[in-house]
Amino acid sequence: MLIAGNWKMNLMPHEGMMLTHELCMGLSDIPSHVDMLICPPFTHLAQCSLIIENNESQLLIGAQNCHASDQGAFTGEISAPMLASMGMDYVILGHSERRILFNESNDVIARKCHAALKAGLIPIVCIGETLEQRNQGIVNQVVQEQLLSILQHEQIVNHIPAHDIVFAYEPVWAIGTGLAASPEQAEDVHAFIRMQLEEKLGDHASMIDVIYGGSVKPENAKEYFLQPNIDGALIGGASLKAESFLAIAAQA
Numbered sequence: 001m002l003i004a005g006n007w008k009m010n011l012m013p014h015e016g017m018m019l020t021h022e023l024c025m026g027l028s029d030i031p032s033h034v035d036m037l038i039c040p041p042f043t044h045l046a047q048c049s050l051i052i053e054n055n056e057s058q059l060l061i062g063a064q065n066c067h068a069s070d071q072g073a074f075t076g077e078i079s080a081p082m083l084a085s086m087g088m089d090y091v092i093l094g095h096s097e098r099r100i101l102f103n104e105s106n107d108v109i110a111r112k113c114h115a116a117l118k119a120g121l122i123p124i125v126c127i128g129e130t131l132e133q134r135n136q137g138i139v140n141q142v143v144q145e146q147l148l149s150i151l152q153h154e155q156i157v158n159h160i161p162a163h164d165i166v167f168a169y170e171p172v173w174a175i176g177t178g179l180a181a182s183p184e185q186a187e188d189v190h191a192f193i194r195m196q197l198e199e200k201l202g203d204h205a206s207m208i209d210v211i212y213g214g215s216v217k218p219e220n221a222k223e224y225f226l227q228p229n230i231d232g233a234l235i236g237g238a239s240l241k242a243e244s245f246l247a248i249a250a251q252a
């Protein structure tokens with residue numbers, strides 16, 4: 001089970017450091033089959049990973065984005081090798097906020113995913129439909145298109161058997177709205193994702209974590225974790241406080 005916190009553009013560095021410290025302390029009460037991951041803003045990564053190191057904690061750390069190129073004239077961007085050199089474990093890619101607010105296409109996300117795998121990072125690729133698309137009855141079609149842009153990318157598929165990759169199903173309408181997908185709605189899409197993974201990757205599909213994101217809280221987390229195809233959660237708001245983030249992880 002992977003319990004991942006996406007801090008988005010929240011918390012000042014000192015707050016992030018305090019939260020990291022609290023999580024390191026709280027992690028000892030979390031069952032050992034649960035991996036806990038934090039994804040702070042870029043500016044906090046060095047300090048937060050130092051805290052993890054100093055506490056000899058198993059807490060994992062990753063970034064929220066990277067560029068598709070390893071280096072070059074891309075003002076304001078951060079590359080996957082730069083993140084890897086800082087000891088990052090994961091990188092979130094293709095979050096719906098990046099797709100919608102920063103116009104990231106499936107193709108751009110696939111190129112970023114390849115860059116991340118090449119650098120030794122584990123990409124968490126976010127996929128999911130908007131409310132409009134759900135109302136149109138095209139959830140599977142949208143999710144399939146997003147998924148196949150990764151799974152049909154030749155260089156990525158060659159990397160997958162040897163490297164980890166995570167998919168996060170995050171219905172856009174459930175993010176930050178308090179309107180979480182029901183566990184059954186989420187499981188339906190997760191089962192569809194698993195089927196697609198099996199078709200493309202065979203037996204390896206069962207090794208890939210598919211996690212749910214969208215208004216996950218301590219009160220509703222357990223129901224998701226009971227679903228056969230849900231392998232964890234990607235959490236926004238509730239990952240900003242140690243108490244709620246640890247309370248979710250304790251149920252995984």
Ligand code: 13P
Pocket residue numbers: 006095170174175176177178213214215216234235236237238
């Ligand atoms: P919330 O948990 O705040 O709905 O955010 C989910 C999310 O976007 C995680 O990436």
